[in-house]
Amino acid sequence: MNRREFIKRMAAASAITAAVAMFPGIVFAKEQMQNLPDGDILWKKSPCRFCGVGCGLKIGLQEGKAVAVKGDPESSVNKGLCCVKGYHSVMALYAKDRLTKPLVRKNGKLVETSMEEALDLVASKMQGTIDKHGKNAVSMYGSGQWTIPDGYVASKFMKGAIGTNNLEANARLCMASAVTGFLSSFGMDEPMGCYEDIDHADVFVLWGNNMAEMHPVLFSRMLDQRMQRKNVKIIDLATRTTRTSTASDRSILFKPQTDLAIANAICYEIINNGWMDTGFVKNHCTIKKGKTNIGYGLEDKFAFKDEAKGIDFEEFKEFLKDYKPEDIQELTGVSAKDIKYLAYLYGSPNQKVTSFWCMGMNQHTRGTWINNLVYNIHLLVGKISTPGNSPFSLTGQPSACGTVREVGTLTHKLPHGVVMNEKDRKMAAEIWKVPVENIQPKPSLHTVEMFRALDRGDVRFMWIQVTNPMVTMPKLKRYREAAQKDDRFIVVSDVYPTPTTDIADVVLPSAMWIEREGMYGNSERRTQHFDQLVDAPGESMSDTWQIIEVARRMGFEKLFPWTYDNHIEEIWKEYSLFHKGKKHGMVPLEVLKSEPGAQWPYVDGKSTKWRFHGKYDPACSKGDTYDFYGKPEGKAWIWARPYEPAPEEQDQEYPFLLNTGRVVEHWHTGSMTRRIPVLHQAVPNGYVELHPEDAKIMGVRNGEKVKLTSRRGEIELPASINERGKPVRGHVFVPFFDEGLLINELTLDAFCPISKQPDYKKCAIKVGKA
């Protein structure tokens, strides 16, 4: 057998193994199963580097390099499947312009230096800024792509050692509304269900979630279920037609922001038709209302605090009367018939329903509210916390949950609890062995406000790791100019040159993914460990170790006493102390090393698949029933939240609405995937999707340049008509992966006043032929 034939047989073996994992009992012809090679390649497990699904991969190693990838059939996440990004992931390690040496800006140019000198400079500049302007003049901005150890040492360094809460992460831009949604409805963050819900649900309702492109492996699992079980339905409730819409059983298009009204109308219908689970609501829920007309955060130093007031069921029913399906048709663009159909799907007692959402609901100026409202639907019908009945917020990054939400790398968070809570501060101080006074009791700057503070001069030093804010920040021009002001010092740790390294004063080359040891935590509370499998190039160093090196240079050696060989193990042990107990117990390292991940709460050697029900969750204390133990009395909160409009709507001057997002081939800003030839060639540049009628009126043909202008900036990019996605009349869609076509020059930095997460899905623009 020649080498090529050998590789083909290996590829066939991987696919057959995946098929067996997905379809137990499947049979292939005997001759096809014979002589399938295991390979001369050494296969090691790792979670995927890219999205929040957290697929288990097997990485093929040969001569010290990662040369192949296959889905891990042992992983319950992907059962041997793999998407186009996952398969090509190892190629992202080896592009020619990989950063391998530290760079320091001298006379306006970045020049190479040694790692020792670069780390010395970072430490001295950070200390110098603190000495001159105070500790709140320094900040750190990390990522949902940080490993758990990266985020943990960042939190300990900033909050425990330096004593500032100026720590944020890019998950503020993608998941913050999910967090505040969970906290306000259930008192605890992260989904109650797991991906196994896909195997049990009869109906999937996707709320503004293009899963076919953003979570392709989970979408494949849903399609597979639909093939196996004829009663399975997939409903795409969205603002534009996508690949998800065309693969779904029903596509329902709504006007942006009106998901709030639709969710309330579904609740109205459920109650009106007697589909409410009265016993469940009475025993396990309490009803609240919060403040209204809560603003959009457009001004600097915007402040808002919600206030929950109890209301009774009759008041809630009265509130819902404004959302009769027939009365909101014009507002939402959805027929009363379709809203009633959705209500029927949720309300029908014999159907298990799972709702999925991601950026459509979270990047929303009322993001917390719409999260609350979808929970309302599930709570009213008692379809929650049992297999197949799941309101499920998906994440976009490999460790947005594991690092940002669980470790707590946001201004208000600690590894356990929040800085505002004295008990939580004391716990952190005790574990970190720092005076409790070091930990500041007030949150400081959320992401948008941190960059505004950089502009104002309140923040003078910023260390950015594993993220590319000079592509992703909304209203980008203001924040790019802020970073380039005199007397600002920007450190960027990354693996490739980006628009963010372009504005850096120091660039630190990072060891990426399997070039170091680490852990990620995915959307379903699953922690996954990976070993260092290959050497990092040049002087690259893990983000964890970079922070430790700088902290030691600033005099905090005692807080970071570990050796390079044992630091990941010691960090995991220390971090696990924060989450002891049945509600959030973390998985022992030896288990993580031997299995393709496990789910917290990890109790008595078992993952918890469904939280808040005594049958599945050992933390429940009410017997074989529901216990929403994050809230007083173990009751979940149903919220009366109204529809309120977006801050910027179409008008005569700006008659189009801009929506931004992603494509399946590219990971976020494309800094890795655009360096993988097959992915780059598949989608080489940004584009604007237009409705064909709009294009016709403007005389624009496919591929022709179109100019988009908002109140904040303008951009020219090629038109895409009737290709991948199709917006409705008066709307356009632009993906944000192309650093050469920065769509965030146009977007608005309005955010949800509760979560502080910006809305990238709605701003007014004008469109014309370039």
Next chain:
Amino acid sequence: MPIKSYLVFPHVGKKEILIETLGDLNWCEILPSENKELIVLVTDTKNENEEEKCFKIINTIPALDHLTLVSGFEENANNVNK
């Protein structure tokens, strides 16, 4: 020199015609399941352009419901650039 493997799902009742159609394509090797509506497909193409062409053709086959990538191997994986 990409080699990839997929799980391929036909539309209901279209497995045989899908096997036949895929079997006619030069780049494709197929391993049909004997008892499920599923086919394992291995594609072997000379370069990325050919792979893209192959993928486009496969995606236009009417009998195809959907396909899912499982694994692959890129012999020139170390020679990539932006």
